[in-house]
Amino acid sequence: MTTSPAAPPAASPAARLIGHWLAGLERAGIPEEAAAVGRGCIIDTLGVALAGAGADAARMAREEALDIYATGPCTLLGGGRRCAQGAAFANTAAAHALDFDDNCYAGFVHGSAVVVPTALAAVEAAGGTGADLLTAVVAGSEAEYALAIALGNGVYEAGWWTTALFGAVGAAAAAAKAFRLDGDRAADAIAFALCGAGGLRACFGTSAKPLLAAQAAANGLRAARLAMRGGAVPHGVVEDPRGFARLVAQGRFNVTALEELGRRWHLLDPGIDTKAYPVCLSSHAAADAVRDLMVEYRLDPSDIVAVRCVVPPVVAANLTYDRPATPGEARFSLPFAVACVMLHGDLTLDHLSGPTLADPRLRAAMERVSMRSDPGWNADPDRARLAPEGADVMVETRTGKSVRRFCASARGTVARPLSMEDHTAKFLACAGRAIGPAAAQRLHRHLSAIDTLPGLDGVLDGGTD
Template structure:
């Protein structure tokens, strides 16, 4: 059931008040550091994703929207700048095209892939400083994750794709802060963003998933721009009988979760999970467990009789392709993720291709990998600490059995990657996107708070 606010204010009121009142100096240095890491990771996967077919489609549509307007906003993979809303759409699509972007368990949402493109586009549109871009990204992240926490994961479990539903809220919050909208305009913008939100998990494994991320970024930017010009939005967008809580979330919405904005920081807890490999996060813990068993026990792949993965229901729901036929299906396949990782020691962007899917060694391994949900996942306590965990058992042909439980994957907030690993991923992504200016862009991102103009963030050559 919906939990009423403690002071009779609406969810929009709480969000707008915090957005308008936040000053950059109020953000702890630890939160800024996490945000920089998220931006480095997101721009990296965005640049790699710009080389994908779906990102090219999004750029073509964005170019049509921009028309003859030159714009001031970077679009990765394009030879020209574009207007803010078009750039947010194209870059948001690219950021999620490879499913290599981060995740937050406050709402089970891909946050940065939507918020970062929106914030970058608006920051370049108004020529904001790097400090303002960083703050706006934090504002968008905290607002989106607070709403995610208030939703108590019902959205995702019901079948909505949280990135499409919550993404416009985060993108709008970031844009509203950058545009310095007043209290009334910010509330209107948020109302517009909530009223227009949507996204179905039916799109998983298709172009729709990446395009929905781009659309969410664009929707947030458009909502803020419309409010800037006087448009109004529903003040009770969450609580209305035809609003967010009832229609999207089975009537559940704990508005008091929003009171923690600025007191507790979602970027710190529950934190952000950065992907080590470019497939759905639901497979990562099992992949890590399988690799650990292989490395620690020294058996060969030819000796394996079977691999079984006992996983929670969300993993079963997400990884629906036992015999994937396309790159997008492979990214939602436990069998593919484990088979490639065992064969090559890791799973990289270079493995997401038709050749790998037709490799007889890959096919053979996939056929002996089983995934099921055991009775242990009936425990709410276990689900709380291991929402996408895995119990992996590898049985050899000689009957020997090896077992490993992993509550969280490498790269998650519970087991984070090192700075060196983050930067290595970033540079690999830039190489995949055929850019040679990785060290310059990386240095600019690390020094973002000192950058005078966001238009100088991305080197012009090879944009």
């Protein structure tokens, strides 16, 4: 007599895979290389958040937080203290208000802008240490990026704004780690965050973009707090026929990405792109190409009669403002980025202003810049992989000479990382705008030694040595 082999155990739902991995993650289990990237994410994000706290969208979010959230132990950038949800909401808006925060190609997301402020708020609320903050940031980042890879980049291409969509998961994961939830409760937090996640790319160029990121942060943190209280939550929300994968990703879901949590570190692969310019990353490669050509061929702006940029479809889809009227629109304008670099040799926060946009020289330079989408860009798998937001740039001069540069990856991306000195200079320039040079230097020293901090009280004010 023969017996049938036992059926294999059913695979754990996605939320449970993430939740139990989160519960088991400790600082000692994070490889130092991944921890170093996480530390860099904290430094870069808090620098741009301090600079962004004065932006209109950030002020709006802070005022809303002061109005509707309870007083608590958590720091609001720009002034005040509120409960963890209020701080996550306000500080995420500040982190993303200038579009100077980092990117990750796992999901095409601004991961740190949501994860870092949420982790900071949750760790402050829990009375945790600097090491707890670093662990929560790594936890939230890895959970968000793994789920994004499992569902594929078709989510972004379909029009979802994945920073808000997946950011709720990153926020829930970071908060679950900071609050030290067990595996099932952490799974509850992930599942609940997914049930209400959303965000549309129609928000680009408007205040809705940083505010939707802020909403994702508050919702993710709230999901973790609700998980502590118990209740029935659908752990199968990703796989359910009425669930996340079918409705958002056309049914695509590769669970392997979640099963590899803790073995593949997404902070290292695909890694984190740190912005050199405070505008959408889609314009950076073209701007770099023009800047490099002008230096190499010693071109003056008056020498250039036309700049013709051929770009992948995703770049054209992101950069929808040919003639921007506001700084928000300029952040999503290839002609603005190229013209700014052409005239000034750089593109800084100071250039995102009404006077710069009104400069007749800039308006004239923008008229000389064109962008054409190449629908066949992704037909070559290597080009699609190595130059997802690249640019093929032709500069035509008054002498009739044309020079060309193909830029696969902009400065600051994983392929062309910024130096440590450039990272530090960016932080000091951003933070110094808000708290002054001396306090910015002190804060940079504290954040660079995040593992050694016994607590976070006063750190964001620059602290004392």
